Amino acid sequence: MVQVGLLAPPGALVDTRHEYDHLFSIYVPIAVAVFALVVLAIGFAVLRYSRRAPSQAARWHEHNRLEGGYALALALVVVFLLYLTFSAEHRVDTVAAHERPALTVDVTGAKWEWQFYYPAYGITARSGTVGRQPLVVPVGEAIRFNVSTIDVIHAFWIPQLRYKRDLIPGTTESATLLFDRAGSFPGQCAEFCGLRHADMVFTVRAVNPAQFAAWARAGGKGVPS
Amino acid sequence: MTTAAPAVHGPTRIPGVLGALTSTDHKRIGLNLGLLSLVFFLVGGLFALLMRAQIAQPDVQFVSDQTYSQLFTMHGSTMIYLFVTPMALAMALYLVPLQIGAVSLAGPRLALIGFWIWLSGGLVMQSGWLTGDGAGRDGWFAYEPLANGTNTPGVGQDMWVIGVMLAALGMTAMAACVAATIARRRAPGMALLRMPVFTWTALVSVLMVVASFPVLILAMSLMYIDRHGGHIFSGFNGAIDYQDLFWFFGHPVVYVMFFPYLGAAAEVVAVCSHKRWFGHTAFVASIMAFAALSMSVWAHHMFTTGGVTNQYFAFTSTALVVPAGIEYFDMVGTMVGGSIVLRTSMLFALMFFIQFLIGGLSGIFLASPVLDYHVEDSYVVIAHFHYTLFAGSVFGFFAGVYHWFPKVTGAHLRDSWGRIHLVLLAVGTNLTFFPMFFLGQDGMPRRISRYPAHPGWGTLNLLESIGAGIIALGVLSFLVNVVVSLRRRQPAGDDPWQGHTLEWATSSPPPAYNFELPLPPIRSYAPLLDRRHEQLDRAGASP
Numbered sequence: 001m002v003q004v005g006l007l008a009p010p011g012a013l014v015d016t017r018h019e020y021d022h023l024f025s026i027y028v029p030i031a032v033a034v035f036a037l038v039v040l041a042i043g044f045a046v047l048r049y050s051r052r053a054p055s056q057a058a059r060w061h062e063h064n065r066l067e068g069g070y071a072l073a074l075a076l077v078v079v080f081l082l083y084l085t086f087s088a089e090h091r092v093d094t095v096a097a098h099e100r101p102a103l104t105v106d107v108t109g110a111k112w113e114w115q116f117y118y119p120a121y122g123i124t125a126r127s128g129t130v131g132r133q134p135l136v137v138p139v140g141e142a143i144r145f146n147v148s149t150i151d152v153i154h155a156f157w158i159p160q161l162r163y164k165r166d167l168i169p170g171t172t173e174s175a176t177l178l179f180d181r182a183g184s185f186p187g188q189c190a191e192f193c194g195l196r197h198a199d200m201v202f203t204v205r206a207v208n209p210a211q212f213a214a215w216a217r218a219g220g221k222g223v224p225s
Numbered sequence: 226m227t228t229a230a231p232a233v234h235g236p237t238r239i240p241g242v243l244g245a246l247t248s249t250d251h252k253r254i255g256l257n258l259g260l261l262s263l264v265f266f267l268v269g270g271l272f273a274l275l276m277r278a279q280i281a282q283p284d285v286q287f288v289s290d291q292t293y294s295q296l297f298t299m300h301g302s303t304m305i306y307l308f309v310t311p312m313a314l315a316m317a318l319y320l321v322p323l324q325i326g327a328v329s330l331a332g333p334r335l336a337l338i339g340f341w342i343w344l345s346g347g348l349v350m351q352s353g354w355l356t357g358d359g360a361g362r363d364g365w366f367a368y369e370p371l372a373n374g375t376n377t378p379g380v381g382q383d384m385w386v387i388g389v390m391l392a393a394l395g396m397t398a399m400a401a402c403v404a405a406t407i408a409r410r411r412a413p414g415m416a417l418l419r420m421p422v423f424t425w426t427a428l429v430s431v432l433m434v435v436a437s438f439p440v441l442i443l444a445m446s447l448m449y450i451d452r453h454g455g456h457i458f459s460g461f462n463g464a465i466d467y468q469d470l471f472w473f474f475g476h477p478v479v480y481v482m483f484f485p486y487l488g489a490a491a492e493v494v495a496v497c498s499h500k501r502w503f504g505h506t507a508f509v510a511s512i513m514a515f516a517a518l519s520m521s522v523w524a525h526h527m528f529t530t531g532g533v534t535n536q537y538f539a540f541t542s543t544a545l546v547v548p549a550g551i552e553y554f555d556m557v558g559t560m561v562g563g564s565i566v567l568r569t570s571m572l573f574a575l576m577f578f579i580q581f582l583i584g585g586l587s588g589i590f591l592a593s594p595v596l597d598y599h600v601e602d603s604y605v606v607i608a609h610f611h612y613t614l615f616a617g618s619v620f621g622f623f624a625g626v627y628h629w630f631p632k633v634t635g636a637h638l639r640d641s642w643g644r645i646h647l648v649l650l651a652v653g654t655n656l657t658f659f660p661m662f663f664l665g666q667d668g669m670p671r672r673i674s675r676y677p678a679h680p681g682w683g684t685l686n687l688l689e690s691i692g693a694g695i696i697a698l699g700v701l702s703f704l705v706n707v708v709v710s711l712r713r714r715q716p717a718g719d720d721p722w723q724g725h726t727l728e729w730a731t732s733s734p735p736p737a738y739n740f741e742l743p744l745p746p747i748r749s750y751a752p753l754l755d756r757r758h759e760q761l762d763r764a765g766a767s768p
Contacts, residue, residue: 016595016598019595020595020596020598020599023593023595023596024590024596027589027590027593027596031586031587031589031590034582034586035582035583035586038553038557038578038579038582039579041557042556042557042560042575042578042579045557045560045561045563045565046560046565046567046575048561049498049560049561049562049563049564049565050564050565050566050567052564052565053564054499054564054723055564055761056564057498057499057500057562057563057564058500058562058563059500059501059758060562061500061501061502061503061504061505061559062503062504062505062506062507063504063558064504064506064507067504067507067551067554067555068507070550070551070554071507071511071547071550071551074546074547074550074551075544075547077546078543078544078546078547081543081546081589081593082539082540082543084593085539085543085592085593085594085595085596086536086539088593088595089535089536089539089593089594089595092594092595092598093535093594111376151370151376152368152370152371152376153368153370153371153464155529155601155602157602157603157668157670159599159603159667159668160668162598162599163598163599164529164598164599164601164602165529165531165598166529166530166531168464168465168530168531168532169370169459169463169464170461170462170463170464171462171531171532173531186668186679188668188670188673189670190601190602190603190670190671191368191602192294192363192364192368192371192671192672193371194294194371194376194377195290195291195294196290197294197672197673197674198290198673198674198675198676
């Protein structure tokens with residue numbers, strides 16, 4: 001079956017990286033084309049209309065119907081972009097929130113450390129200025145992160161997933177994320193949070209579910225290889 | 226230059242520096258504001274160079290983390306509150322009364338007071354460097370609760386808060402005077418739709434200042450109380466409330482930092498094409514839509530907070546494509562069929578449109594929440610807003626400077642230095658800011674003073690730092706140009722470019738009260754071009 005290409009297949013877990021890359025791959029060629037078109041138009045005008053006597057300059061200066069049509073065309077582009085964006089946003093924000101997570105991790109930010117607490121296993125890992133314990137997660141499963149902060153605003157950013165969420169004082173926000181491959185991925189606080197903001201980093205260790213289960217059974221000791 | 230005849234109701238003139246600093250002549254206020262903004266531009270640029278030195282390579286410590294946070298805070302604050310915004314107002318103060326055929330500004334004393342309040346704000350903000358804990362260090366938007374008295378104690382941050390408050394208050398006063406001048410002082414025949422493009426961009430800008438800056442003053446007042454035991458923002462949702470207040474100012478202001486420079490570039494394109502600006506009515510409608518939309522997009526800065534309605538703000542932000550597209554259409558429409566002269570001002574104006582386009586197009590990405598979830602607070606955002614706020618102001622500003630310098634001083638700027646200036650600035654801008662798109666995409670967050678040696682990061686950052694140095698050389702070549710051009714003057718005459726608008730119908734520099742000769746009839750937004758066309762037609766009719 002031919003896939004229309006705008007939406008991910010139904011039923012699959014929401015993959016933020018896929019949603020981002022897909023949207024990005026449509027936005028980029030449009031932006032590049034518009035840029036090229038404008039530069040070409042300017043270049044054409046400069047080449048074609050310099051070296052004429054000022055008295056030869058045309059005097060027409062308005063074409064409201066043309067501009068109206070042009071504005072309408074732009075509005076259609078806006079509608080198209082918003083359709084793409086809203087479809088993706090619906091999946092990332094709403095569909096993902098309704099997934100049944102295989103794992104829940106409570107993420108707490110503090111100046112300048114991350115605490116990852118696994119309520120199902122009673123495991124706590126810390127990273128940042130206090131240490132470098134990784135955030136261990138299983139590959140291919142929906143993971144619910146409940147993010148909160150005990151002091152200022154931080155932001156939980158995993159560039160590999162193309163996703164971040166702010167940690168706002170007084171509230172707990174949730175994000176349901178999926179790691180589609182095993183590996184080590186850097187994570188970092190993205191919202192300036194004071195003196196040692198640059199050191200508020202962590203590493204995600206994505207392993208296959210069996211390895212994760214073994215690691216969790218062992219009480220989170222060591223780093224699964 | 227002819228000496229001005231004594232004005233009938235001339236004010237008591239105080240000679241010398243004191244006179245220049247206390248003058249209520251809109252041109253003097255505009256010049257003073259512009260010159261001091263330029264000084265702040267150099268100061269803010271110095272902060273940027275120090276930052277670029279710190280992050281030129283991974284894992285080095287050239288300045289301390291504490292100093293680095295002060296540098297990026299004061300770089301942003303200086304550029305936004307003390308250079309780009311006031312410079313836009315300075316151009317409006319100088320040019321708007323001339324363009325609409327007014328003899329003076331409405332509320333000149335208020336404008337003068339506004340200038341002094343703004344300057345006091347700038348000096349208070351910079352004085353933070355002299356305090357024990359240093360200058361402001363929470364970024365130019367100083368989010369709560371980071372900026373409260375517990376997390377950022379100290380006098381330096383207080384001075385930042387008061388400095389921002391005063392600068393905003395002063396700019397609000399000056400903007401109100403420009404708005405009142407347009408409302409009340411237009412010459413007979415100068416209907417609203419006959420106002421030149423620059424004046425229209427200035428009008429929507431000052432209206433946005435008047436509507437949004439009081440919210441910043443309020444936010445800063447609340448922050449000051451909060452910092453001193455008031456705990457305003459520590460209640461439920463306080464962090465989000467502060468962001469709503471701040472960005473209600475913070476987004477409109479980025480358009481205040483764009484529109485007048487767009488207007489300047491538009492005037493230059495029209496004059497250098499010997500053709501009036503294309504689609505004036507559509508342009509006016511689009512710029513008003515632009516301004517209205519830009520006051521309703523603020524929470525796109527907050528997509529990742531979970532505290533706002535993302536779809537609404539994605540809609541308003543993406544819809545900006547329509548008015549922005551109209552402006553580009555009108556720019557090309559002006560050149561087509563014209564007689565284009567590639568003066569330095571024209572080259573800067575065309576570069577303005579090309580460079581801003583990169584910022585605008587990347588802005589469409591940021592308007593999409595899904596894309597923003599990744600790139601928010603990363604170097605992609607830094608790249609985006611330097612293409613809009615730096616390139617999208619400074620290239621238009623310099624286009625305006627090369628265009629109006631002869632009007633303000635009576636002398637030409639040198640073209641040779643101007644071309645050097647343009648090339649250095651264009652190369653430096655792209656070398657500095659384009660690699661940031663890749664760094665941000667690859668996961669480099671903004672405002673980190675150190676970063677590990679990820680593959681490619683060191684190289685890209687080094688390129689950016691070299692680019693920043695080239696920008697500095699470009700600015701230096703401009704300063705040299707100004708000095709050379711004022712020392713060995715090449716007289717320009719009253720109307721060296723065959724201008725379209727009324728400021729070219731008076732002497733250079735214009736006298737006190739602006740016009741000594743009767744104004745030409747005003748039948749369109751390009752009255753001097755009308756007059757030239759009439760002369761051509763008359764010559765054609767009777768050869």
